[in-house]
Amino acid sequence: MHCNYFNHKQVKRLDFEETKEPLTEEQAVEEAARCIQCEKPKCVKGCPAAVDCKEFIRLVAERDFDAALGKIMEKNPFPSITSRVCPTQVQCEGNCVLSKTGKEIKISDLERFAAENGKVEEKEIVENGKKAAVVGGGPAGLATALELREKGFAVSVFEAGERAGGLPLWGIPHYKLPAGVVESWVSRVKEKGVEFVFGKKVGKDVMLPELQKEFDVVFICIGENKEKGLGLQGEELQGVLYWNEFLQKFNGSSGSFKGKKAVVIGGGNTAMDCARVAVRLGYEVIVAYRKTRDFMPCYESEREKAEEEGVKFEFLLSPIEFLGNGRLEKVRFQKARIEKEQFIATQETVEMEADAAIIAIGQQQDNSVLNETELQGKWIEASSFSMPLKRTFAAGDITNEEKTVVSSIASAKKAVREMEKLGGEGK
Numbered sequence: 400m401h402c403n404y405f406n407h408k409q410v411k412r413l414d415f416e417e418t419k420e421p422l423t424e425e426q427a428v429e430e431a432a433r434c435i436q437c438e439k440p441k442c443v444k445g446c447p448a449a450v451d452c453k454e455f456i457r458l459v460a461e462r463d464f465d466a467a468l469g470k471i472m473e474k475n476p477f478p479s480i481t482s483r484v485c486p487t488q489v490q491c492e493g494n495c496v497l498s499k500t501g502k503e504i505k506i507s508d509l510e511r512f513a514a515e516n517g518k519v520e521e522k523e524i525v526e527n528g529k530k531a532a533v534v535g536g537g538p539a540g541l542a543t544a545l546e547l548r549e550k551g552f553a554v555s556v557f558e559a560g561e562r563a564g565g566l567p568l569w570g571i572p573h574y575k576l577p578a579g580v581v582e583s584w585v586s587r588v589k590e591k592g593v594e595f596v597f598g599k600k601v602g603k604d605v606m607l608p609e610l611q612k613e614f615d616v617v618f619i620c621i622g623e624n625k626e627k628g629l630g631l632q633g634e635e636l637q638g639v640l641y642w643n644e645f646l647q648k649f650n651g652s653s654g655s656f657k658g659k660k661a662v663v664i665g666g667g668n669t670a671m672d673c674a675r676v677a678v679r680l681g682y683e684v685i686v687a688y689r690k691t692r693d694f695m696p697c698y699e700s701e702r703e704k705a706e707e708e709g710v711k712f713e714f715l716l717s718p719i720e721f722l723g724n725g726r727l728e729k730v731r732f733q734k735a736r737i738e739k740e741q742f743i744a745t746q747e748t749v750e751m752e753a754d755a756a757i758i759a760i761g762q763q764q765d766n767s768v769l770n771e772t773e774l775q776g777k778w779i780e781a782s783s784f785s786m787p788l789k790r791t792f793a794a795g796d797i798t799n800e801e802k803t804v805v806s807s808i809a810s811a812k813k814a815v816r817e818m819e820k821l822g823g824e825g826k
């Protein structure tokens with residue numbers, strides 16, 4: 400059955416300018432003064448990096464912005480980034496006691512204010528004569544490199560791409576996090592004396608055993624950037640893109656697809672980001688999800704923002720084929736129905752015309768980093784931050800259950816602590 404799904408109007412033309420305004424000094428001090436300085440601050444518990452929110456907020460209220468920034472950076476070296484991207488509604492702000500009244504302290508805005516208005520003294524580095532290799536230049540790699548450098552290691556970061564920053568640089572949409580913010584923190588890591596080797600994919604251009612020989616310790620921080628495919632007929636057609644290809648090409652670029660139709664397949668936060676980026680390129684966008692609205696794994700606020708921007712949602716649809724002659728023309732879906740709270744595939748199919756289909760159904764790590772090691776490219780559980788390989792540790796999305804920037808940063812500190820505990824040897 401062919402249905403005309405695309406007959407809605409986009410609310411307004413959007414661009415990639417950052418959407419959130421910073422606080423002024425007066426607003427920041429006033430906001431910080433609202434904090435009741437709880438005896439047992441739940442906001443701290445809600446932060447995966449355990450930033451002492453209560454104390455830094457107190458320091459902002461006292462206009463000691465340098466000390467406030469210093470307090471944050473004891474636990475989190477990249478506050479300009481986290482203050483823009485943390486899902487605070489389920490972290491510090493969601494846990495703030497005042498959230499019960501809907502008047503939680505705007506902790507992320509205060510963190511950003513401190514990051515932009517405070518200064519910290521750089522720690523003096525005492526060289527320890529040891530060498531560390533970090534594989535991957537995303538938040539986990541950058542935080543690990545910084546932590547190791549501050550402990551006196553000579554650090555080299557091996558990054559497969561041509562720039563450091565990882566997903567925050569190319570994946571997180573620029574209207575949330577401008578690329579310049581990430582680049583300025585990469586520069587800060589470079590200024591500390593960390594060396595970057597770009598265009599070297601470990602497991603392909605350089606082998607892990609070579610790094611294990613040359614360096615005293617190796618940290619694997621490769622993230623989960625590999626797409627999950629659907630394995631459907633027509634997936635190779637021009638116009639069918641995975642989330643990572645799409646964002647790498649189009650995040651931040653100016654639109655030239657006005658009037659064209661894009662279908663985003665998936666219901667998570669990455670699908671919402673792809674949909675909102677596609678809107679900014681000028682596409683009419685439909686998100687097609689296999690279950691119902693209530694089962695969408697994305698944050699409600701992300702879905703609402705997508706809706707406000709004109710994204711339309713269609714539920715109970717699973718793609719079964721991409722149709723076209725060289726180029727995508729239609730996506731065929733199988734419909735599902737709900738019976739006793741179960742989703743049951745029906746015999747009914749529908750076709751949706753589309754110039755682009757963006758597949759955003761999940762991501763995984765690329766095991767090729769382990770080629771030529773004892774593990775022969777086979778992944779292992781790394782949640783303890785130490786790998787079953789000599790002097791090799793791991794941090795970031797590949798170790799974390801909660802896959803966020805701040806958790807990646809927090810895991811870097813934990814991985815370095817684990818390395819110290821094991822005397823640099825690994826398991």
Ligand SMILES: Cc1cc2nc3c(=O)[nH]c(=O)nc-3n(C[C@H](O)[C@H](O)[C@H](O)COP(=O)(O)OP(=O)(O)OC[C@H]3O[C@@H](n4cnc5c(N)ncnc54)[C@H](O)[C@@H]3O)c2cc1C
Pocket residue numbers: 484485486534535536537538539540557558559560563564565566567570571572575599600601602620621622623624646668669672765767768794795796797802803804805807
């Ligand atoms: C679309 C999208 C939006 C997101 N939005 C948010 C958000 O708003 N807030 C939030 O907190 N989190 C968000 N996340 C999650 C967040 O980006 C990740 O949790 C975080 O970036 C993980 O950091 P990482 O350093 O482990 O990995 P990554 O950021 O993925 O960095 C890994 C780096 O390693 C490099 N690399 C990979 N393999 C190799 C190799 N073999 N050799 C050398 N280099 C290699 C990659 O090129 C990359 O630069 C989002 C994720 C996605 C996909």
Ligand code: SF4
Pocket residue numbers: 433434435436437440441442443452453456494495496497504506
């Ligand atoms: S929970 Fe809220 S009110 Fe209490 S210390 Fe933290 S920010 Fe302040």
